[in-house]
Amino acid sequence: MNWASPTSRSETPIAFIAAMVNAYTDRGMDPAGALRRAQITPKLLSQPDARVTALQMEWMSEAAMRELDDEALGWFSRRLPWGSYGMLVRASLTAPTLGVALARWCRHHGLLTDDIHLQVSQSQGVASLQLSEQRGLGALQEFAVVSVLRNALGVACWLTDSRIPLLQTTLRFAPPPHTDSYRVLFDGPTQFNAPTNSLQFDAGYLSLPVRRDEAALQRMLQRALLLTVRPYRRDRLLVEKVRQTLAEHPEHSRNADDLAAWLNLSPRTLHRQLKEEGAGLQQLKDAVRRDLATDLLLRTQRPIKQIAAEVGFQNEKSFMRAFKGWTRQTPEEFRLAKAP
Missing domain, CATH: 1.10.10.60 (Homeodomain-like)
Structure with a gap:
């Protein structure tokens, strides 16, 4: 997934690139070609404080997903073949509102993997998209959790053609060395060592109508990774x-x-x-x-x-x-x- 604003600034932690390299290693495959396409030198991987640009993250992610045939990039106990997340979005297109669309997205995600459980709820005017870990994700915990939450937020914004500002992000893991990158990954405050992984936003967004159709989906899928990077400005x-x-x-x-x-x-x-x-x-x-x-x-x-x-x-x-x-x-x- 793509993580930073679509600028030339290097904001994406090298830790996420390293996680993809580990996915190659676990499957006995060579990441050199993907790194070259993303214009990332191997020596950069040994620099914990290094950053890459959003575009480099997009190039590396797409190459890795295709070569590994796994849109989950090694997070889960079984692969999510290329096109899995597009299928989830397609299943939500006919929903009347974002609330129904996200509920479908979460339910169908459970058909792809039971390593995590996704759920949408609301209370006192605040909506929460929660991610529960059903098994230990180990060293890939941060990469997996942030990836899935960012993807869900991108899909929600795209379906409604609306910017959805976050009230808060909560994460179960401890603050990583690259904590400063989270001001780019999620707007609003981020709480680490929290009881749950969640994105919280105004529940009013759940009532917004789904504004996309199959033709729009086909156009979006040509660069689907942009869903997790493009900041929507419209606030319907x-x-x-x-x-x-x-x-x-x-x-x-x-x-x-x-x-x-x-x-x-x-x-x-x-x-x-x-x-x-x-x-x-x-x-x-x-x-x-x-x-x-x-x-x-x-x-x-x-x-x-x-x-x-x-x-x-x-x-x-x-x-x-x-x-x-x-x-x-x-x-x-x-x-x-x-x-x-």
Whole structure:
């Protein structure tokens, strides 16, 4: 798997390269060709503090997976043949939401190996993807656990086309010598010597719809390892939270400062993240007003003037002008056209 941000900086611990070399050795195979393709000199393996770039990790991982015919790179008691993880993703494509997709992914992973057990749960607004070790993973524990968790996070982000920031990562093993690399591997705080291996994030992401299809999967599989390296910038959950706040808590939505404070963000962060998602605050306000107005027009016989006030317009004239801009119809025309 690929571990660092896709830059030229050398952030990936050489320990992960060494783990793949050990997988070759255990099977009586020579890693020299894979190391050459990844442009990693053998002497680098003897330098505990050495780092390689994300691209080198990607090259080495792909070569090793193909030559060993094992996408698990020696972590488990039996090989996971090339294409195993793609099969897991395909099984999740038809899920309606990320929560269902991840549950399927975890369940089907158990069909590939029973050396680990994966489970998704949520409590008090926090989702947790837990990895339990069913047998000792030995010297490969760190490489295996980090690999599987990073892969699951990458798949989740890809399925929803959304950045999923982590609240916390917990790991059962002790801090390794390259602990500083974990600021790149996982955002948010990382706790070592923890009771469980887990990724924790806002449970709201589990409700996001799966946005990918078979055609997208085929394109992704051409460079599937990027799932574990590419930082998603889009945060679709933020847009949903803004919509919900605008609709349910208008008292906190008078301006960007009030809204940002309600969402525990700075105004600058709110605007930046909405821009990355391709949305604007005024655009979302208009969408919420439009949805509320159309709902009231269809469900009630309230006068247009009263509906205009309920959706936040100062007068009927400005509401009618805005509504015609949204629907190309006046409120009366819309109500008559939709009447049974």
